[in-house]
Amino acid sequence: MEDQTKNLILATLLSIAVLVLWMFLSPILIGTPPVDETPTPAVTAEQGETGATAPAPAGGGAPELAAAPTVTRAEALGETQRVRIDTARLGGSLSLRGGRIDDLDLKDYRETIAKDSPDVTLLTPAGVAHAYYALYGWSPSGGLPASAVPGPATNWTVEGNDTLTETTPVTLSWDNGQGLVFRREMAIDKNYMFTITQTVENNTGAEVKLAPYGIIARHGMPADLLNFYILHEGVIGAADGQLTEIKYKNVMELPTDAAEGGAALEKIDVKDNGWIGFTDHYWMTTLIPPPGQPFTAVSKYTAATDTFQTDVRMPLVTVAPGQTASSTTSLFAGAKEWATIRDYQNDMHIDRFVDSIDWGWFFFLTKPIFWMLHHLHMLIGNMGLAIIGLTFFIKALLFPLAYKSYVSMSKMKALQPELEKIKEKAGDDRMKVQTEMMALYKREKVNPAAGCLPILLQVPIFFSLYKVIFVTLELRHAPFFGWIQDLSAPDPSSILNLFGLLPWATPAATSPLHIISIGVWPILLGISMWLQQKLNPAPADKTQAQIFAWMPWVFMFMLGRFASGLVIYWVANNTITFTQQYLIMRSQGIKPDVFGNMFGFRGKSKKAG
Structure with missing residues (x-):
């Protein structure tokens, strides 16, 4: 138990360090930097x-x-x-x-x-x-x-x-x-x-x-x-x-x-x-x-x-x-x-x-992604809606693979009660827990790594879209709705002034408070990641489970200063993924109680009774 506590503290401190380092090394704004007034000879x-x-x-x-x-x-x-x-x-x-x-x-x-x-x-x-x-x-x-x-x-x-x-x-x-x-x-x-x-x-x-x-x-x-x-x-x-x-x-x-x-x-x-x-x-x-x-x-x-x-x-x-x-x-x-x-x-x-x-190393992805985004924008007339439309297209393209992955994750979710019994029976004997878990997976024909494939495919797509939003002129000063008037810049709203309801300005980029000055869309990002996480099987190790529980909120701050167009894509992607996974789990006999999980309840399945 002591080792698990140390691991949790270490992981938390590491996450905070990564967050702070990311904020200082990444570009805070994608707009025009201040003009250097130094004279040139x-x-x-x-x-x-x-x-x-x-x-x-x-x-x-x-x-x-x-x-x-x-x-x-x-x-x-x-x-x-x-x-x-x-x-x-x-x-x-x-x-x-x-x-x-x-x-x-x-x-x-x-x-x-x-x-x-x-x-x-x-x-x-x-x-x-x-x-x-x-x-x-x-x-x-x-x-x-x-x-x-x-x-x-x-x-x-x-x-x-x-x-x-x-x-x-x-x-x-x-x-x-x-x-x-x-x-x-x-x-x-x-x-x-x-x-x-x-x-x-x-x-x-x-x-x-x-x-x-x-x-x-x-x-x-x-x-x-x-x-x-x-x-x-x-x-x-x-x-x-x-x-x-x-x-x-x-x-x-x-x-x-x-x-x-x-x-x-x-x-x-x-x-x-x-x-x-x-x-x-x-x-x-x-x-x-x-x-x-x-x-x-x-x-x-x-x-x-x-x-x-x-x-x-x-x-x-x-x-x-x-x-x-x-x-x-x-x-x-x-x-x-x-x-x-x-x-x-x-x-x-x-x-x-x-x-x-500058299409970058992933030009085979950035070029078609931009081509699709450009033509959706020409059709719809709003670049933010074009980004959401692009998200639907990408999710539809990856759906056959995602379906197999979500079915596998549904089976993993159904095995959660049996996994809990194995952990209770084996106690602190981690080797025995791992051995019996692998035997259970083999017997039930479940691949625990199958759920990772859609995530791995999302990484180059996410990076490519980030590249497109960052380098292409068409996103510069492109409005969405409401307060989002530049999809190439971060969400200008801030939780620190209740999104404009309180009469004070948001912290400057040089202020330490700027790190936590996140807007509406980054918060929606954190919530959507949290909801999606609740559908997935919890890690067997308690320390890992606690670390994973922090991840949506860590990413909320990490991605909160990215271009709002990218955050909108990620929120749309998470929302569609949650909906797909929820419906597929229901079709497999799993009845996820997402909000119940927040208070310690677990979803039911036909197999678990």
């Missing part, structure tokens, strides 16, 4: 007022960079002449200095669920904290001086239309005064895909050699970096069928290259089809050459300016006198909407573009 005008470095020309290294003071976003936008970007889904501007796409807002998405919340900002000009932008240019070769090609600080001129919309592209031009005229046409579709066509007209009287490139640059670690193991954030790309994922910290640890100013970088030569860029939790920017176009994909980190960079470097082009050469690439800058990205993959033949969404 820019660079001087000599280096183009940007931390990004152009691909090194043949026979020369990348320019040395130097730090410079930062400015506010408004100041940066006011320092340069700009061309407005105005589409149904995007707003912002591009800078005529360098022809950079460096000011972009997503009109369909807000920072929070508040009505007055600002739109999500994706791209930010150089010189501002956490600058993030795309720029293009040409690398000179064959003795052509760097001053002969446009760089990040080149002042371009607008030809014709001065507003970029879905129907009106914008053309920028620059004459180097040495016989080369460069133009850059920028177009955008109805969603998030820019098309950039760079041309060079050679009027020098001699052939010139140069190579077009595109760059996406980020200054410092992103402000909203979650840095959670279940989500990839950093460099994302595809190269001839192979997906590339490099976290920011791993980009910093890449081998250095003296020819590129000592920057840490990785180069991948793509023969036929590929793309590269940066992915965040819900947003992404990627450079996409046309299919069939060979290029070099570069992941890069420059420590001098704390700048992360992805490049698309095109092959060298030789332009004869009087001729014009051109190069076209696409730039995706927007939200990782599954349907939008899938359409780009299919229509533009962008290899593995839909895999920019």
Whole structure:
């Protein structure tokens, strides 16, 4: 008895330790973290007022960079002449200095669920904290001086239309005064895909050699970096069928290259089809050459300016006198909407573009789960109801297996009186108890492990749904009913203020009380787990039985800070499981008295009388 008491105390303390550790290590919210206001250095005008470095020309290294003071976003936008970007889904501007796409807002998405919340900002000009932008240019070769090609600080001129919309592209031009005229046409579709066509007209009287490139640059670690193991954030790309994922910290640890100013970088030569860029939790920017176009994909980190960079470097082009050469690439800058990205993959033949969404190791489960959830949402119009509908579908799919399991558990329940007699007869002789129990199972043709199989199958499904809810944009700010206005965030109600009836706020995430500040749905989760447990045979060992009795309430707190969409799924799953098991047990002659068990009574069976 003393050993059992020690085991119970140890198990209880261990459960509490696991609970506390889980709360501190798991992401409390799946919304946007607080913005890091730490300034990020820019660079001087000599280096183009940007931390990004152009691909090194043949026979020369990348320019040395130097730090410079930062400015506010408004100041940066006011320092340069700009061309407005105005589409149904995007707003912002591009800078005529360098022809950079460096000011972009997503009109369909807000920072929070508040009505007055600002739109999500994706791209930010150089010189501002956490600058993030795309720029293009040409690398000179064959003795052509760097001053002969446009760089990040080149002042371009607008030809014709001065507003970029879905129907009106914008053309920028620059004459180097040495016989080369460069133009850059920028177009955008109805969603998030820019098309950039760079041309060079050679009027020098001699052939010139140069190579077009595109760059996406980020200054410092992103402000909203979650840095959670279940989500990839950093460099994302595809190269001839192979997906590339490099976290920011791993980009910093890449081998250095003296020819590129000592920057840490990785180069991948793509023969036929590929793309590269940066992915965040819900947003992404990627450079996409046309299919069939060979290029070099570069992941890069420059420590001098704390700048992360992805490049698309095109092959060298030789332009004869009087001729014009051109190069076209696409730039995706927007939200990782599954349907939008899938359409780009299919229509533009962008290899593995839909895999920019982090489906994880269980992609064979996460992809079909999301597909079903997406189409249920399209049919029903409410993502919470779609999750419940998905639960019904999964339970129906697993019902044949669950039926066999519940029949076996019903037989186990019917044997409970005989098991009690064995324990009373054997006393403290555990070996005798186990021997006689196994003999009873064998005689009655009962498999005690059969009930575990549905639970084991639920584990990868549960994890996959957790992954889907966590990483996919479609759950972000998706409302359910009542107080649940964001299925990707925890239940905002709290037992500590009686779910809003008492006039005080819930504890902050940094407060120790936050651990026990659970809402309505987590409590329903604990109750549904407890009800389901009451239908199952109690463990033979009393200590194990006491430990199992704690589990519903431990999980109530562990899962209480998860996304409410996941908790709703789990409540629906438990409710359906309870109903199935209850009805199957009744069909097997077991009459479970669930609420009677709470007060020490046991369900009756035909066999037990």
